[in-house]
Amino acid sequence: MTAQVLAGAPAAAALLSRAAARARTLPRPPGLAIVRLGDDPASVSYVRGKDRKAREVGLQSTVYALPEETSQAELLALIAELNAAYDVDGILVQLPLPPHIDEAAVLRAVDPSKDVDGFHPVNVGELWSGRPGLLPCTPAGVMVLLEHYGIPVAGRRAVVVGRSAIVGRPMAALLLAADATVTLAHRRTPDLGAVTREAEVLVVAAGRPHLVTPEMVRPGAAVVDVGINRVLDAAGVSRLTGDVHPDVAGVAGALTPVPGGVGPMTIAALLANTVTAAERRLGLSGPR
Numbered sequence: 001m002t003a004q005v006l007a008g009a010p011a012a013a014a015l016l017s018r019a020a021a022r023a024r025t026l027p028r029p030p031g032l033a034i035v036r037l038g039d040d041p042a043s044v045s046y047v048r049g050k051d052r053k054a055r056e057v058g059l060q061s062t063v064y065a066l067p068e069e070t071s072q073a074e075l076l077a078l079i080a081e082l083n084a085a086y087d088v089d090g091i092l093v094q095l096p097l098p099p100h101i102d103e104a105a106v107l108r109a110v111d112p113s114k115d116v117d118g119f120h121p122v123n124v125g126e127l128w129s130g131r132p133g134l135l136p137c138t139p140a141g142v143m144v145l146l147e148h149y150g151i152p153v154a155g156r157r158a159v160v161v162g163r164s165a166i167v168g169r170p171m172a173a174l175l176l177a178a179d180a181t182v183t184l185a186h187r188r189t190p191d192l193g194a195v196t197r198e199a200e201v202l203v204v205a206a207g208r209p210h211l212v213t214p215e216m217v218r219p220g221a222a223v224v225d226v227g228i229n230r231v232l233d234a235a236g237v238s239r240l241t242g243d244v245h246p247d248v249a250g251v252a253g254a255l256t257p258v259p260g261g262v263g264p265m266t267i268a269a270l271l272a273n274t275v276t277a278a279e280r281r282l283g284l285s286g287p288r
């Protein structure tokens with residue numbers, strides 16, 4: 001068997017066009033403020049990508065590129081200003097922040113109604129209590145991807161590998177909200193393969209290249225690879241590879257590629273969140 005390829009591009013394009021259509025019905029364009037500190041090349045490039053896509057979808061996007069040495073107080077003052085700004089609906093603080101900044105304190109300072117990354121403890125709490133507010137982008141993107149390809153979740157066994165605050169934990173909460181029976185596995189899980197073999201839907205977000213090998217996968221399972229690892233190939237060329245071994249394609253029923261699977265979904269989910277935040281703030285929440 002060769003797994004169906006769950007490419008992110010078509011699912012992301014569909015989500016973005018729905019978000020753009022919703023944005024057009026609002027009295028003003030949804031506003032997104034993107035804050036970054038310093039010149040980390042990965043952050044600069046992620047921010048550029050988010051800003052460009054935001055404009056394509058019809059959002060009003062502004063990038064606040066602050067120097068690396070910006071103090072915590074200065075950063076908090078900017079966030080307070082953005083919290084108070086009428087035409088800012090979404091605030092995104094690009095992580096990681098430099099070591100002199102208390103990341104958790106910064107994330108707590110963002111108004112939960114503008115927290116389009118879904119990282120504020122209020123949004124985390126609402127997600128786990130089954131009354132979702134703004135959803136973390138990567139797991140929300142994974143749910144849209146599964147839906148796009150008609151992969152059922154309700155009533156099925158789902159296993160998530162990795163319990164990070166950004167991916168694994170919220171992923172488990174969303175699968176649970178979608179009526180899956182969920183297991184959350186992690187570094188200390190003994191016999192990981194025995195656990196992952198139970199999965200009809202397997203989501204891997206451990207940051208370990210090729211952690212999941214074919215014998216760890218139930219035949220026919222839908223496998224979502226959230227890992228993006230930079231590794232050197234045999235010729236010494238730097239390549240992106242996932243947490244799932246490519247040979248899993250011979251066992252799984254469906255598999256996301258890396259790159260080009262979950263990656264495109266994350267930005268699309270962020271922009272859809274920004275439209276949702278604008279609808280709510282303008283008192284016009286329509287269908288998702």
Ligand code: ADP
Pocket residue numbers: 161162163164165166167168185186187188189192205206207208211226227
């Ligand atoms: P991400 O940002 O993709 O969520 P993190 O590096 O923040 O990744 O988190 C890695 C998560 O993956 C941790 O929760 C850790 O417990 C889990 N993990 C790492 N290595 C393994 C492993 N060998 N087996 C199972 N889980 C693992």
